[in-house]
Amino acid sequence: MKLEQLLHEFYLKNGIPKDGGASKDTFEFKVFGLKFNLPNPKFRKEAMHIHDIQHIYNDCDISWKGEGFIAGWEISTGMWKYFRLGLLSLWAMGYSIWIYPKAVFKGFKKGLNDIGVIDLKMSKSELMEMEYDELLNIMKKDTTTTMNSVQWIKFIFWVFASQLVFLFPIVLIGIIYFLS
Secondary structure, three states, X not given: OEHHHHHHHHHHHHOOOOXXXXXXXXXXXXXXXXEEEEEOOHHHHHHHHHHHHHHHHOOOOOOHHHHHHHHHHHHHHOHHHOHHHHXXXXXXXXXXXXXXXXXXXXXXXXXXXXXOHHHHOOXXXXXXXXXXXXXXHHOEOOOOOOOOHHHHXXXXXXXXXXXXXXXXXXXXXXXXXXXX
């Protein structure tokens, strides 16, 4: 089945607009039991299909457990190289590590042996025309990496980095509150 059809089914199943919300100026964000309506910047709109294909590839839902897996997977596959998207992944990893640490770790571990969708350097139209089986074949790395001491150090580094990104807004609000 083509990715376009799988993406359409993914959106229907999860109650997501048919374009993944890319045409909207804002997006709803649920965290700490609160709903936030945040601006939807251009770089996020342009990458929504990539993130959503990664959900399909990894068979993850859009719960925080699924997002935690995807965040760990994205960091492991090198999403951090794309600064703005990497910050979003790090923030999601930072939040998810508190509530679903196993999912984040499993995503990171799986990502060691995968190529990120963004690193395929394919246009959206090329991806939409691709068969799912083809995606499965091109996303697997030629070599296998296991969780050795180097990979554990990398994981711990990214956990700390994710906490810095995740906690920065909270610390900033606290500083502003105490200074006022």
